[in-house]
Amino acid sequence: MSHAPTGVIERPTPASPGPKSSLGSRSLPRLAPLGFAVVSVALGVGVSLAAGWESRIQWGLISALLFLAISYVATTIVENQRQARDRLATSVMWVCFLVAVVPLASLLWTTIVRGSERLDGYFLTHSMAGVLGSEASGGVYHALIGTLEQVGIATVISAPLGLLTAVYLVEYGKGSLARAVTFFVDVMTGIPSIVAGLFILSIMLMFSLEPSGLMGALALTILMVPVVVRSTEEMLKLVPNELREASLALGIPKWRTILKVVLPTAIGGITTGVMLAIARIAGETAPIILLVFGSQLINTNPFEGAQSSLPFYIYEQYRIGEAASYDRAWAAALVLIAFVMILNLVARGIARWKAPKTGR
The missing domain is CATH 1.10.8 (Helicase, Ruva Protein; domain 3)
Known part of the structure; x- marks a missing residue:
């Protein structure tokens, strides 16, 4: 009786090659x-x-x-x-x-090509006082001052108001009052600029107030507040709750936690939201036409007398219909775009400077 030899390892029969993998297929x-x-x-x-x-x-x-x-x-x-x-x-x-x-x-x-033809030092340092629409002289100095003052006043009013409203909605808001505030903020976000201008105009007529840069700034504030509230609210919601809980666990009051932990963490997004709101109101024309009336003269007092602004200046020069006025309108549009871009660069710098430092 024969026995099979021990210690012999049988090799498996190699499998037949299957279909080609899709990973090896042709590709562009x-x-x-x-x-x-x-x-x-x-x-x-x-x-x-x-x-x-x-x-x-x-x-x-x-x-x-x-x-x-x-x-x-x-x-x-x-x-x-x-x-x-x-x-x-x-x-x-x-x-x-x-x-x-x-x-x-x-x-x-x-805008850069058409505006750069007229934009120079003379254009930025002179007004339209005594200049006819068909003349090639004149500048945008009075409109630039008006825009800076009106936007500045609107920002000073709306930024703290919007920030505090957003803090209330995120940190304290509960019940019917918070829902009502949220509803009105949502409604105000879609208000046309002409409606805000008409609202301030009705107040002017009720109290016999004269047109001024302040009246235009108040209308711009109405347009700016909901944007600041909504953007700040979203940024505060992104702050991790663990940071709040860690601060409260150390016995720090809630108001100080908000001031020292929550707001510094979200300062970058808050600053960006404020800059976006400023960029929106900087180009509004309808409230300025109704409330500020425009002026060819330099008026550095926003609380008295008519003023101009860059959007109103562009509209005014385009309405004249002369070749020289068209050049001034394009140059003013380029100044307005540069103004908004500078604001955004400043906002990015502030956000990076104030952002929480990370390290090991």
């Missing part, structure tokens, strides 16, 4: 979307010119549609249907991004 190069974009723009411009379309907007729309179609078809052929759908969704997001950014970039570029 990383720069393929850029190539699709170049081809789409070339085809879009060619098709538009062949059809006799002169509008660049039509060229862009045709190019965008061709980009989506080429991306989907090429990905389907080279890769697979699933990757094609994924690339199509990505391409749609890129096209939407460009559709949103291109008009803004075009507007900014046009």
Whole structure:
């Protein structure tokens, strides 16, 4: 009787190779979307010119549609249907991004090109006193002073008021009063600027008040307060409750916890929200037309007499309809954009300076 030899290890039979993994399938190069974009723009411009379309907007729309179609078809052929759908969704997001950014970039570029032709030291240091609309002289000094004073007064009033309201809603607000405050803040967020101007105008008529920069600042305050409240409220909600609990556990009063822990933690977002509110009211024109009336002279007293502002100045110069007034309007628009950009840079600097320091 024979026995099988011991100590012999049988090797397993190698399995037959299965289907190729999808990870090793063909894929488009990383720069393929850029190539699709170049081809789409070339085809879009060619098709538009062949059809006799002169509008660049039509060229862009045709190019965008061709980009989506080429991306989907090429990905389907080279890769697979699933990757094609994924690339199509990505391409749609890129096209939407460009559709949103291109008009803004075009507007900014046009304002810089047209405004820089007239913007100089003389324009910033002179007013329109005694200057006719058709003359090339005159400046924006009186309007710049009016904007700084009116926006400054509105900020001084609305920033503390909005901050305290947001602190109440987040830290103390409960019951019907908090719900009522939240409701009115939501309603005030959507109030048109002309309604705020009419409200202050009715008060002026009731008490026989004269137009002044202060009246315009009060209308701007109505527009600014809900923005400050809503942005500050959201920033305070982002502060972790653990920080509040740790402070309260040490026996620190709640008001001091809010002042020393909560507000410093959220100061970056609060400052940004205030700057956004300032950027909104800096371009309002309707309340200034109703309450400030505009003036060609320099008036540094916001509590007495008519004043001008940058938005009102732009509207006034455009309404004149002369070539020189159009140049002044574009230069004033560039000054207004620069004013808002400087405010945002200052806000970022303050937020970074006051932000809580992290370390080990």
